[in-house]
Amino acid sequence: MNILLTGASRGIGAAAYELLRSAGHDVVGHSSQGGGELIAGDLGDPEAPRRIWEQAIERLGRIDVLVNNAGIYEAVADDASDAHWQAAWQRTLTVNLISSADLCRLAVGHFKANGGGRIVNVASRAAFRGDSPQHWHYAASKSAMIAITRTIARGYAAEGILAFAVAPGFTVSEMTEEYLMGRGGAAILADIPLGRVTSTDEVAEAIRWLATEAPAASTGSVVDLNGASYVR
Numbered sequence: 001m002n003i004l005l006t007g008a009s010r011g012i013g014a015a016a017y018e019l020l021r022s023a024g025h026d027v028v029g030h031s032s033q034g035g036g037e038l039i040a041g042d043l044g045d046p047e048a049p050r051r052i053w054e055q056a057i058e059r060l061g062r063i064d065v066l067v068n069n070a071g072i073y074e075a076v077a078d079d080a081s082d083a084h085w086q087a088a089w090q091r092t093l094t095v096n097l098i099s100s101a102d103l104c105r106l107a108v109g110h111f112k113a114n115g116g117g118r119i120v121n122v123a124s125r126a127a128f129r130g131d132s133p134q135h136w137h138y139a140a141s142k143s144a145m146i147a148i149t150r151t152i153a154r155g156y157a158a159e160g161i162l163a164f165a166v167a168p169g170f171t172v173s174e175m176t177e178e179y180l181m182g183r184g185g186a187a188i189l190a191d192i193p194l195g196r197v198t199s200t201d202e203v204a205e206a207i208r209w210l211a212t213e214a215p216a217a218s219t220g221s222v223v224d225l226n227g228a229s230y231v232r
Contacts, residue, residue: 001212002060006030006052006103007070008038012122012171015204016067023208028056030070043070043095049102062114065211066107068100069122071141075134089137096141101148108152108161116160120210121149122203123222125169129230142167146222153220162219164210169226170197194227 003020007013008029017029030052034040039055041048056063072095076088104119111117126135127142145165152163170188188197206223214221224232 001025001064002062003027003065003067003211004030004053004056004060004063004103004107005067005069006043006100007122009033009035012168012200012203012207013069015200016069016207019201019204019208020211023212025212026060028059030056032070043099044091046094046098046102049099050106053103053106057110063107063110063117065118065120066103067120067122067207067211068103068145069207070099071096071122073135073138075132076137078133078136092137093141096138097144097148100145104148104152104163108156111156111161112159116162118211119149119152119161119163120207121145121163121165122207123149123165123167125167125224125226125230127167128232149222150220157216157219162214162216164214164219165222166203166206166210167222167224167226168198168203169224169229171203171225172197172199192227192229194229196227198225198227 003025005013005017005027008017009031017027020027028039029037030039030041032042039052041052072092074088074092076085100121107117107119123145124142126139127146131139149163149165189195203225206225210223
């Protein structure tokens with residue numbers, strides 16, 4: 001399959017990029033800075049999604065799967081100034097939600113013209129249980145991503161367009177390992193019945209399955225990967 005994967009330079013995205021390529025798929029990856037074979041694009045720029053999409057089409061000719069993984073997790077205090085609060089909300093919603101919606105819209109149009117395709121959106125446990133008092137905007141962006149996924153699934157299934165999401169909890173990556181080894185780690189682990197946090201490889205495997213193997217009847221599904229720290 002020909003796959004476009006955003007946020008492929010680290011964490012979940014890097015793990016998914018390597019796994020999909022090792023499985024024999026043609027994958028175009030994206031990161032904010034680019035580098036190597038990755039397409040560069042700042043998703044805070046409203047024009048970036050179309051540029052990324054068009055570059056991926058140029059490389060692949062046709063796209064069968066879109067994986068929206070790129071996102072940010074930036075705090076803002078509830079007592080921040082109005083300007084700081086609003087800027088933080090605008091940035092998080094632009095990067096995490098609107099850019100993904102733009103890419104989904106481009107994918108839907110492309111899939112309509114080419115006999116169908118799949119979308120996998122990387123959301124978060126926060127979409128369902130919320131997040132910290134410094135991350136209202138992050139939780140809101142991920143909850144909305146689930147709504148977009150389900151809307152696409154319901155609206156376009158008859159045209160062979162399938163949409164799925166994954167909702168990881170706290171995930172081990174180079175960004176979180178130091179925190180887990182410090183004072184914050186004990187509280188996080190105490191909240192996870194499995195007794196450990198999710199690995200990026202586990203999330204990557206869920207992405208791979210949804211992108212390439214999940215039965216069509218499962219469109220609209222959300223796969224939770226949180227060690228039972230939140231069950232629905």
